[in-house]
């Protein structure tokens with residue numbers, strides 16, 4: 001009896017240990033199911049050889065191939081010397097871009113671009129740098145993971161954007177600002193002596209999608225990272241990342257010369273302050289020779305900055321650019337600023353401060369701009385600074401952590417959100433001047449370009465809390481590398497590498513993912529509503545919020561509901577924020593009759609009874625979207641149930657439970673918003689929808705609970 005129990009426990013334990021806990025992300029490398037295909041792959045990948053001199057980065061490529069092939073094919077692959085005479089192997093070749101070619105001479109590679117091709121019975125992974133070969137290696141592994149043929153290989157790709165950054169909003173005490181996946185993955189008290197193996201897996205994941213820079217600390221920065229004590233810790237992280245082509249950057253606390261350096265001022269034009277930063281920067285490069293540079297949030301949301309001394313953002317950025325001197329580093333200066341101006345429109349404030357500074361930034365300084373003018377809402381029009389600062393390289397900042405998109409309980413695939421921004425035409429230099437082309441530098445011929453994603457990563461075993469959140473990390477990296485990829489293709493690729501290769505399930509999951517962002521918008525902020533979420537923690541709905549420390553932190557500031565209608569008039573009759581865009585954009589969005597409904601209330605105050613292009617009145621359309629949006633979560637649940645046989649049981653159950661929360665909260669949003677806006681619209685909930693079963697007061701209490709101390 002005892003024996004049976006013992007074995008039963010043993011079996012259960014073993015089963016649990018094989019359950020997919022999500023730690024391996026999209027680099028799972030589970031054995032491929034099709035034996036014939038495995039055999040074909042095995043023959044093509046019998047050995048690995050590094051041509052020429054090896055290096056730590058190439059060693060990473062070799063290790064990854066060995067790991068991947070072992071898992072996917074069950075094949076132990078040795079490293080061979082003098083491979084040129086052999087066949088059936090993978091050759092890693094670093095060579096100048098002119099010599100990379102085999103079958104395809106047309107496409108030029110940039111320094112991180114790779115080419116993977118077949119040559120004399122071998123597979124060659126070639127590129128002009130070690131990092132390029134590493135990226136090519138991951139591309140080759142992706143072919144296997146998604147079960148693509150290896151015959152006549154011709155994969156050619158170069159990143160379109162140079163600085164592909166992940167921004168961590170991690171604090172020295174281990175918390176993560178707007179983090180929903182546990183605490184920080186950086187263990188400051190253990191560093192530099194102890195290197196958590198997780199750092200290496202983090203670097204592998206990033207390299208596999210082409211991310212080449214990480215800002216490890218919050219933009220609301222602590223000066224601690226600039227101390228010798230912490231620089232040694234940062235250097236330890238850098239030593240891990242370096243092997244994967246990733247450089248480390250720091251967010252800086254503007255007032256450090258005063259608080260850390262003991263100076264009387266942090267004025268960027270003060271010679272002592274300048275010297276302090278130059279010395280500090282030299283010290284950093286001594287500790288971390290390939291340090292990437294600085295990210296700065298200044299004079300924003302209470303952070304100190306050059307304006308404290310009557311200087312402007314360019315003067316601040318240029319001082320740091322000067323401190324970087326001959327070092328190979330950059331400054332990313334954030335444009336997320338909005339003065340407390342109760343008569344103004346927050347939409348316009350960053351533009352008004354930064355546009356006049358165009359042409360005043362040093363060569364090494366880039367301006368980092370959020371995708372939209374307010375703050376990472378579920379849908380925003382593109383930031384009017386894109387296309388308005390032709391002399392300044394602009395870094396696009398998107399948020400992967402779901403601060404305004406349901407934390408880690410709502411399934412919201414962000415590929416479509418990022419793509420929507422990238423693909424919108426700014427008309428800066430005529431038709432086709434999309435945000436993507438402004439950012440990649442092609443519109444204004446910039447030599448330097450960047451993109452940043454605010455990380456959704458934490459100490460949770462599966463990294464992102466919501467298992468599907470991994471797709472957002474993945475999609476961001478893939479789009480940072482190549483913004484022409486489709487978000488649906490990326491979703492499919494991720495699903496196949498991470499969840500299942502079963503064709504029907506792949507289609508179902510991809511379809512859910514692609515629709516999920518629009519569904520989220522519908523049940524939270526449809527028709528261009530924005531910033532009506534709960535105060536400070538940004539959780540749940542609070543459209544009635546009318547008092548806060550600043551007017552532009554309330555909801556009523558943005559939705560402007562009254563007895564006549566709803567929405568923020570940003571036309572010439574209103575704040576005229578529309579005038580910040582080029583005439584073509586103004587034309588597209590400026591007329592309430594023709595403005596796309598997704599942006600309607602961003603730019604217009606629309607009467608409740610106004611008939612929209614759908615044939616419904618504004619009120620009815622609003623209700624329609626809230627109700628169908630919430631119902632769509634039920635549809636997502638059904639879809640997820642269908643794919644159950646194809647998904648790891650633990651993982652399936654995890655997502656199913658989160659979908660339950662999502663459904664509950666979608667109804668919460670719907671009820672809160674329709675009941676609240678009804679007090680202005682004074683109309684019934686249209687058929688066939690049933691009015692909420694609870695009162696507005698009852699819904700308000702839920703928000704109160706979450707905001708209790």
Ligand code: BDP
Pocket residue numbers: 177178219220297301336375376403
């Ligand atoms: C807002 C966040 C805040 C960040 C800020 C920023 O609520 O926590 O510090 O953005 O980007 O979205 O600086």
